[in-house]
Amino acid sequence: MTKKLLSGDEAVAQGAWEAGCHVAAAYPGTPSTEVLEALSTYKDVYCEWSTNEKVALEVALGASISGARAMAAMKHVGLNVAADPLFSAAYIGARAGLVIVTADDPGLHSSQNEQDNRFYGLMAKVPVICPSDSQEAKDFTRRAFDVSEEFDIPVILRLTTRSAHSSSVVELGERQARPVKGYEKQATRNVCLPAFFKVRHVDLEQRLDRVRAWNEGCDLNRIETGSRQLGIISDGVAYQYAREVFPDASFLKLGMVWPFPQELVRRFAGTVDELVVIEEVDLFIETQVRALHPSSVTGHPSPITGKDKLPRTDELSPRVLRSSLSSFLTPQSSLLSPQSSVFNLPNRPPALCPGCPHTGLYWALQKQKLIVSGDIGCYTLGALPPHAVMETCVDMGASITVAHGMDKALGESEPRRRVALIGDSTFFHSGITGLINTVYNQSNIITIISDNRTTGMTGHQNHPGTGQTLMGKVGHVIKPEEIAKACGIKNVVVVDPYKVKETRKTVRELLSKDEPAVIINRRACALHVRLQNPPYKVDPDKCNGCKTCITLGCPALSWERVQGFTGSRVQASEPEPQNPRTPEPHSSVPSRGKALITETLCVGCGMCADLCAQEAISQSPSSPAPRPSPRTGGAR
């Protein structure tokens, strides 16, 4: 048996391939992106980056209706976008296995919220399966397809950041032959007319009941008998943490958390003295367990422990369990090691990369009379200093619609122009309908599409604007400026953010005109298309310390005290700070200082040189220095 180290996402792809999946669609979103990236490397499966998650789920549903096993993958908030087809898909059922992968993000590592998508199972009436490591991610994906097809119902496979992005050992299997069954006309199933779906709803409840009965005895759930004193019910990666911290306890590990296996839980609860429910973020299992206990009606104190002790926010970890549930631990194991101090160091927030085209745009937008509503992507970092120009960010596509709403509310009472800022991939995802709305309902906003020719933040996936598909086919390149013109925007201009001053001039001109406009800020992502230019250098004799270049927010540029300045990176000699994090606002920084470029970080984009009025920044005559890439470094 071949064993391989796979991430949860990669294991889901392996499982889908083994299960005979024929069609898979996704919109990239951390931590789910690698599912389709991995699956697209297998033969026999059609894979695509859909324009958004709703599209992806509908594509998968169309395939399932055609009798082909199909999968849609997305991050947790992507399922909000795909919620509409999800609810219909439950009514329609699954002629061939239909699996929806959602990767939740407890801890908000790379997301706007910590929503718990197990609740979608409850509301949309579909089974929810939660693997706890990569082996289970693969096995449960296979089972999800089987359950879906056997019970004629779509299945949600729910990962979290830790199960999706942790790697563990997986035994690989072979691909099952699951030929495409072919399409059959069945209007009462597939057409959501009220008359049809009133009947279909009754059928859905019966299907769900059948899954519930099956889940009472299925092997996706298991009891691990340990000490009678403590019984733990858990799911997903929380189970792994709990197993680590409570090695002697009895466990009911739930693999399928919905429909809820009530009898199994009753049986387990009867074998232990105390019951603890350990799950991340929301009370999904705990609510179901409490509903089974008489105390939920009588009000008697319940011997069930859960979110009364465990946090409802942020992800769990062994240490969180150890501190929250210390009363269940022996004194020896309550704390493995003495608490050591956590140092108060300067934060290292994510930052836009050297050469990032968004930085030039942000500089052009600084200190102008405008209010920028933003969107989801790397450029959301434009809300942070030194850019600090983005003022709202809600969800994918909301930049344009929120700016429109602000425009309608504020009218001429507010002199600052309403500006929407959206990335290219996000524009195709859900910006276009908003742009049409601004034309139809006549608002006077400026929409900036920062087009870096890729889906940057999730790791450079193609999209309609690149014309290349996930399967490697080259097709028509859809241009945002053509869409804008087709929508009825008359002022459409394309700028190059590397020409920072020119970009700023264009922005100013359009701001002064009393009519809507679309600006395409076009330059390839500096990580995706690597510049081969020599790095730039600051001439300390010419630099007057005006800090204009520093306000670009390029990580290769830094500000050094003038004292001891020699042109290379040096530290002013000064007493050691008692608290190294003492904030020092710009104004209090001694004005005597110079800009400095870290050569190993500079990619030679020239934006800082374009801005420097002293002409103190120039390109080194030498060939490009060997340097680590700003992010994806290491030799690979």
Add this chain to the structure above:
Amino acid sequence: MNILVCGVGGQGVILFSNIISDLALTAGLDVKKSEVHGMAQRGGSVTSHIRYAPKVYSPLIEEGTADIIVAFEMMEALRYIHFLNPKGRLIYDTHRIDPLPVSIGAVERPTDEWLQEQLTTRVGKPATVPENGDRTAANSMSRPGGLPPFSASAGTPATSHLVRVPAFQMALRLGNARVQNTVMLGAISCFLEFPEDAYHQAISRLVKPKVVDLNLKAFSEGRTLCSKT
């Protein structure tokens, strides 16, 4: 074995972790490796948790239980030092990458001395890995009033739990700063049980073909740096 690897997005933390995990898998052990991709990597602080044993449950290392911390950047070493087992070992590069709030002058930069002092207080005196050959080149890059010149007087890797490795400087000397991670791999190899040959195989398997030789050289330099003291 619990190994926490930390650094800055772009330093090759993830490739480093992939190689260690691959070695453990090849040795027939259960392995879990956990890291976060996406926004967290945009020049931000990056960690990877590697755990291997006959059976591993949690993919995350608990605070205070890391047997080894490998830090590619000195401030990051201090940021995650609370993960170290009191008997654990810290292998770190003295290289510094300033975070944006520092480089734009909004926040004070902790000095090398201050960082060094905190690390020493927590872990003990460093076993300093001497520079191989041209010492002046390395010192000319360090800050005035920065770290004392490299010397092996403070101890040896076998006795000290604080191991300082000038991996970035070595990588520059090898002509490519991106092999800093492989120099660090050579350094940690002195403290792990896998045979040297296994590293060579893992590097050849996981690194792009055209840079395999450079990485093997970097590994060898890192290993020599650590075993010489």
